[in-house]
Amino acid sequence: xxxxxxxxxxxxxxxxxxxxxxxMLSACNPREDELSEREARISARESELVTLFxxxxxxxxxxxxxxxxxxxxxxxDLVTDKSDPSNSCSCNTQDTEISQKEASTTIKAEPPPSIxxxxxxxxxxxxxxxxxxxxxxxxxxxxxxxxxxxxxxxVEFERDGKPFVRFHMLHPQTGERLELTRRLRRHVRVKExxxxxxxxxxxxxxxxxxxxxxxxxxxxxxxxxxxxxxxLIGRNLLRDLAxxxxxxxxxTVKTDSSETNSTK
Numbered sequence: 138x139x140x141x142x143x144x145x146x147x148x149x150x151x152x153x154x155x156x157x158x159x160x161m162l163s164a165c166n167p168r169e170d171e172l173s174e175r176e177a178r179i180s181a182r183e184s185e186l187v188t189l190f191x192x193x194x195x196x197x198x199x200x201x202x203x204x205x206x207x208x209x210x211x212x213x214d215l216v217t218d219k220s221d222p223s224n225s226c227s228c229n230t231q232d233t234e235i236s237q238k239e240a241s242t243t244i245k246a247e248p249p250p251s252i253x254x255x256x257x258x259x260x261x262x263x264x265x266x267x268x269x270x271x272x273x274x275x276x277x278x279x280x281x282x283x284x285x286x287x288x289x290x291x292v293e294f295e296r297d298g299k300p301f302v303r304f305h306m307l308h309p310q311t312g313e314r315l316e317l318t319r320r321l322r323r324h325v326r327v328k329e330x331x332x333x334x335x336x337x338x339x340x341x342x343x344x345x346x347x348x349x350x351x352x353x354x355x356x357x358x359x360x361x362x363x364x365x366x367x368x369l370i371g372r373n374l375l376r377d378l379a380x381x382x383x384x385x386x387x388x389t390v391k392t393d394s395s396e397t398n399s400t401k
Contacts, residue, residue: 258347289360
């Protein structure tokens with residue numbers, strides 16, 4: 138009896154084990170099915186990508202073929218136009234002629250500065266100033282922007298509501314004081330070498346004759362008593378008119394005062 142009971146118990150355990158295994162296997166099947174579905178979807182996507190790539194390759198080949206055909210047609214047209222003189226455009230010739238005329242006109246209107254037409258000056262020259270209608274020895278300085286005069290006893294005043302300036306220069310031969318009155322144009326600030334502060338100088342306009350140069354230019358007024366020459370000629374007169382050779386002195390002929398008076 139006891140043996141039968143053990144056999145029955147063992148048989149039940151075996152049946153329960155089989156049932157548990159079946160349940161576990163049935164639980165794993167959905168997981169396997171899900172994996173299989175994913176693999177199938179991935180394979181389908183891969184096949185779609187392969188198909189799209191093949192289509193892109195075909196379209197690229199077609200585009201390259203079309204472009205090569207267009208370029209070949211363009212080359213043929215160009216060759217035909219060049220070989221046939223009747224196809225040449227007369228407007229291009231007209232444009233070329235017009236551009237050449239404009240270029241020649243521009244060259245004539247703005248000729249380059251000629252060295253031969255400029256006056257050769259030395260480092261020191263005689264200049265005629267009007268007023269006072271006399272000739273002074275002058276230093277020619279290409280480093281100075283504006284010309285300057287030796288002016289003593291500078292006095293600024295107004296006449297008829299307009300600014301004027303009165304000053305004295307020294308006679309080039311006798312040394313006596315010459316009084317001059319000129320219209321005050323403006324003031325400038327000039328800083329000389331060694332000076333920490335710039336000087337405010339009045340500016341006047343005077344006639345200058347130097348060799349074959351006859352111009353009205355601006356002069357700054359300053360006390361040049363400690364300097365040897367009362368007149369300094371700067372670039373505002375020399376520019377485009379003269380070339381300075383500092384190794385030379387007094388290369389020009391002295392100006393005749395009677396001739397200058399007749400040309401006023």
